[in-house]
Amino acid sequence: xxxxxxxxxxxxxxxxxxxxxxxxxxxxxxxxxxxxxxxxxxxxxxxxxxxxxxxxxxxxxxxxxxxxxxxxxxxxxxxxxxxxxxxxxxxxxxxxxxxxxxxxxxxxxxxxxxxxxxxxxxxxxxxxxxxxxxxxxxxxxxxxxxxxxxxxxxxxxxxxxxxxxxxxxxxxxxxxxxxxxxxxxxxxxxxxxxxxxxxxxxxxxxxxxxxxxxxxxxxxxxxxxxxxxxxxxxxxxxxxxxxxxxxxxxxxxxxxxxxxxxxxxxxxxxxxxxxxxxxxxxxxxxxxxxxxxxxxxxxxxxxxxxxxxxxxxxxxxxxxxxxxxxxxxxxxxxxxxxxxxxxxxxxxxxxxxxxxxxxxxxxxxxxxxxxxxxxxxxxxxxxxxxxxxxxxxxxxxxxxxxxxxxxxxxxxxxxxxxxxxxxxxxxxxxxxxxxxxxxxxxxxxxxxxxxxxxxxxxxxxxxxxxxxxxxxxxxxxxxxxxxxxxxxx
Amino acid sequence: xxxxxxxxxxxxxxxxxxxxxxxxxxxxxxxxxxxxxxxxxxxxxxxxxxxxxxxxxxxxxxxxxxxxxxxxxxxxxxxxxxxxxxxxxxxxxxxxxxxxxxxxxxxxxxxxxxxxxxxxxxxxxxxxxxxxxxxxxxxxxxxxxxxxxxxxxxxxxxxxxxxxxxxxxxxxxxxxxxxxxxxxxxxxxxxxxxxxxxxxxxxxxxxxxxxxxxxxxxxxxxxxxxxxxxxxxxxxxxxxxxxxxxxxxxxxxxxxxxxxxxxxxxxxxxxxxxxxxxxxxxxxxxxxxxxxxxxxxxxxxxxxxxxxxxxxxxxxxxxxxxxxxxx
Numbered sequence: 001x002x003x004x005x006x007x008x009x010x011x012x013x014x015x016x017x018x019x020x021x022x023x024x025x026x027x028x029x030x031x032x033x034x035x036x037x038x039x040x041x042x043x044x045x046x047x048x049x050x051x052x053x054x055x056x057x058x059x060x061x062x063x064x065x066x067x068x069x070x071x072x073x074x075x076x077x078x079x080x081x082x083x084x085x086x087x088x089x090x091x092x093x094x095x096x097x098x099x100x101x102x103x104x105x106x107x108x109x110x111x112x113x114x115x116x117x118x119x120x121x122x123x124x125x126x127x128x129x130x131x132x133x134x135x136x137x138x139x140x141x142x143x144x145x146x147x148x149x150x151x152x153x154x155x156x157x158x159x160x161x162x163x164x165x166x167x168x169x170x171x172x173x174x175x176x177x178x179x180x181x182x183x184x185x186x187x188x189x190x191x192x193x194x195x196x197x198x199x200x201x202x203x204x205x206x207x208x209x210x211x212x213x214x215x216x217x218x219x220x221x222x223x224x225x226x227x228x229x230x231x232x233x234x235x236x237x238x239x240x241x242x243x244x245x246x247x248x249x250x251x252x253x254x255x256x257x258x259x260x261x262x263x264x265x266x267x268x269x270x271x272x273x274x275x276x277x278x279x280x281x282x283x284x285x286x287x288x289x290x291x292x293x294x295x296x297x298x299x300x301x302x303x304x305x306x307x308x309x310x311x312x313x314x315x316x317x318x319x320x321x322x323x324x325x326x327x328x329x330x331x332x333x334x335x336x337x338x339x340x341x342x343x344x345x346x347x348x349x350x351x352x353x354x355x356x357x358x359x360x361x362x363x364x365x366x367x368x369x370x371x372x373x374x375x376x377x378x379x380x381x382x383x384x385x386x387x388x389x390x391x392x393x394x395x396x397x398x399x400x401x402x403x404x405x406x407x408x409x410x411x412x413x414x415x416x417x418x419x420x421x422x423x424x425x426x427x428x429x430x431x432x433x434x435x436x437x438x439x440x441x442x443x444x445x446x447x448x449x450x451x452x453x454x455x456x457x458x459x460x461x462x463x464x465x466x467x468x469x470x471x472x473x474x475x476x477x478x479x480x481x482x483x484x485x486x487x488x489x
Numbered sequence: 490x491x492x493x494x495x496x497x498x499x500x501x502x503x504x505x506x507x508x509x510x511x512x513x514x515x516x517x518x519x520x521x522x523x524x525x526x527x528x529x530x531x532x533x534x535x536x537x538x539x540x541x542x543x544x545x546x547x548x549x550x551x552x553x554x555x556x557x558x559x560x561x562x563x564x565x566x567x568x569x570x571x572x573x574x575x576x577x578x579x580x581x582x583x584x585x586x587x588x589x590x591x592x593x594x595x596x597x598x599x600x601x602x603x604x605x606x607x608x609x610x611x612x613x614x615x616x617x618x619x620x621x622x623x624x625x626x627x628x629x630x631x632x633x634x635x636x637x638x639x640x641x642x643x644x645x646x647x648x649x650x651x652x653x654x655x656x657x658x659x660x661x662x663x664x665x666x667x668x669x670x671x672x673x674x675x676x677x678x679x680x681x682x683x684x685x686x687x688x689x690x691x692x693x694x695x696x697x698x699x700x701x702x703x704x705x706x707x708x709x710x711x712x713x714x715x716x717x718x719x720x721x722x723x724x725x726x727x728x729x730x731x732x733x734x735x736x737x738x739x740x741x742x743x744x745x746x747x748x749x750x751x752x753x754x755x756x757x758x759x760x761x762x763x764x765x766x767x768x769x770x771x772x773x774x775x776x777x778x779x780x781x782x783x784x785x786x787x788x789x790x791x792x793x794x795x796x797x798x799x800x801x802x803x804x805x806x807x808x809x810x811x812x813x814x815x816x
Binding site for chain 1: 680682683692695701
């Protein structure tokens with residue numbers, strides 16, 4: 001163990017307020033060299049704020065910070081970088097209009113001179129090869145053309161590239177939420193190897209299994225404070241969840257054991273992926289929750305989008321018999337309207353029913369927003385605040401409210417639970433089940449096996465085709481992984 | 490080693506699929522230019538000659554320079570509505586002071602570039618919308634131009650006339666000049682290491698700031714480049730027309746924006762292409778008068794016809810890029 005290793009980071013009594021909201025109320029945190037610290041907590045517990053302070057992108061109202069024994073007089077992202085702090089944040093910090101190599105260059109001011117393009121490309125590709133063997137990314141690929149999983153891989157690899165400044169601490173904030181199980185495993189393995197060589201890590205994840213298996217020490221945050229801090233071996237899943245303040249640790253077995261016989265209720269969606277090689281088509285009936293599984297970026301999102309557009313105009317191979325709403329996965333790009341309030345963001349799919357005469361009724365919009373705020377507990381004092389005042393998970397809840405609040409009979413979900421904490425997930429699972437029982441159909445693309453267990457039926461995708469068709473009883477993680485990786489015969 | 494090569498093999502089709510739309514995107518501006526050229530060749534084959542191009546493209550050089558100026562501004566997610574009036578003002582300075590008092594003229598033109606850099610600083614520091622600031626500046630430039638040259642007149646300096654009258658062997662001067670402009674802007678913005686930072690500031694300013702770059706400096710650099718190319722555009726314009734008029738550059742604001750977009754640029758996100766922008770400017774210059782004259786469209790209708798051609802070409806671009814986004 002690395003408990004006795006010399007100390008790298010010391011945070012003392014860090015406080016941070018956003019207006020009237022207290023984000024951090026006096027946090028103490030230490031981190032040793034070569035230590036992997038897991039940081040867990042609900043959405044809005046203050047994890048991201050604390051990491052922004054450590055990275056220099058936010059300034060603490062009160063408290064001290066020491067890095068490697070130094071107490072920097074003024075702290076900024078530049079100083080943090082010089083001292084060896086690197087961050088992979090939830091919001092991607094790549095420039096989409098630049099190539100992979102150019103994004104590496106931007107991170108390293110010393111990459112200049114005649115040959116900078118090749119040097120930068122070599123630098124980032126070497127790291128990608130080291131972390132994600134078989135990544136399939138080229139140095140001259142434009143970031144905007146990469147799917148979100150690969151963008152995340154570039155982002156991660158870039159944080160580890162070294163030119164003239166050392167890497168001493170890497171903050172990974174939900175790095176695996178956009179990655180599939182395979183690449184997430186590669187990243188975690190790499191993290192362990194580099195930690196053994198003396199680099200420290202702070203690892204934030206809502207996948208408690210990952211944290212338990214890969215960290216030396218775990219700190220639990222709740223409401224802007226640390227509430228537990230102990231060696232990872234002292235925790236198990238239930239104790240972590242309990243420390244996070246989530247009391248409802250009920251072991252959920254397959255409820256609705258009898259289920260409803262497939263095909264008894266009316267057909268809602270029949271869709272065939274463009275590539276015909278697999279076992280064929282996806283079928284969904286009223287009141288069903290259908291899972292779309294497989295590795296990230298193997299055609300699940302494309303099929304959801306085809307179904308979405310089929311509701312408006314004819315698309316070959318796709319039949320949809322009811323109205324459709326979509327919960328986007330890339331919430332920064334496709335989800336929120338960043339200039340609008342929470343209420344406006346929720347109401348935008350339901351404008352027809354919010355109308356009074358020719359105008360949108362403010363009263364009805366507010367009523368809808370208030371209803372959903374209470375129903376799925378969006379943590380905000382006022383639904384008229386800007387949507388960006390919410391933490392990431394709560395923004396995602398607002399997007400759920402938008403889809404569920406509309407009159408759509410079919411809800412498409414494009415891996416919407418990225419970076420959402422366990423408690424919120426459970427709430428949303430229950431909500432989805434409730435809505436399905438009342439006749440809504442859900443098509444749910446997810447990379448997490450826990451979520452697939454919520455589904456009535458699961459289709460596994462590989463290379464744009466459906467390669468397996470599993471009922472709820474047949475579903476196991478092994479089967480999904482096996483189908484995802486099986487060689488096309 | 491073996492695992493690496495196996496991975497590369499597995500990744501190849503994906504890589505190809507990803508770079509295909511990018512290649513098409515890059516080729517689109519050239520395609521629209523070829524279309525307009527084909528139209529001209531079909532209507533009047535004799536126009537496709539050394540002399541024909543020199544004549545048809547004589548105003549293409551200033552348009553290309555103004556388009557590049559606009560491109561620098563658009564690369565930083567801004568828009569310059571004053572470039573036309575600015576080119577007009579530079580033209581007036583060129584036809585008067587630069588000829589009569591070269592030192593004063595040169596200092597004035599350098600001062601203009603400094604004013605552009607200052608505008609960039611103002612827009613960045615005060616978080617002002619660039620459209621408002623540059624719209625205001627367009628009246629300032631226009632007013633100054635009228636003060637300098639109340640009536641059309643003045644005369645271009647002789648050295649400038651000589652430059653614009655160059656007759657290089659084989660390839661007409663406007664084409665050589667356009668190629669030089671494109672190469673210069675391409676190397677500056679797309680190939681230098683600081684160019685990546687400049688474009689990045691349009692793509693994700695927060696990320697650039699976090700990586701430790703000064704966004705103020707980036708914005709000022711972009712605007713200074715726009716000022717520099719605006720000055721060059723004014724010089725080239727007067728070198729071609731030989732005398733100036735306070736309103737001479739007024740059409741250039743919208744032409745330059747259309748040129749950037751036609752060349753594959755986008756209004757937001759730092760997505761611009763210098764080579765495409767120059768090709769877009771050439772396309773516009775050709776579609777503007779020569780094509781229409783050959784089509785025997787009466788002058789009364791030429792402006793409208795010009796607009797229709799522009800809409801057609803832009804619509805085709807959108808259609809093609811949408812197709813390859815789906816395919």
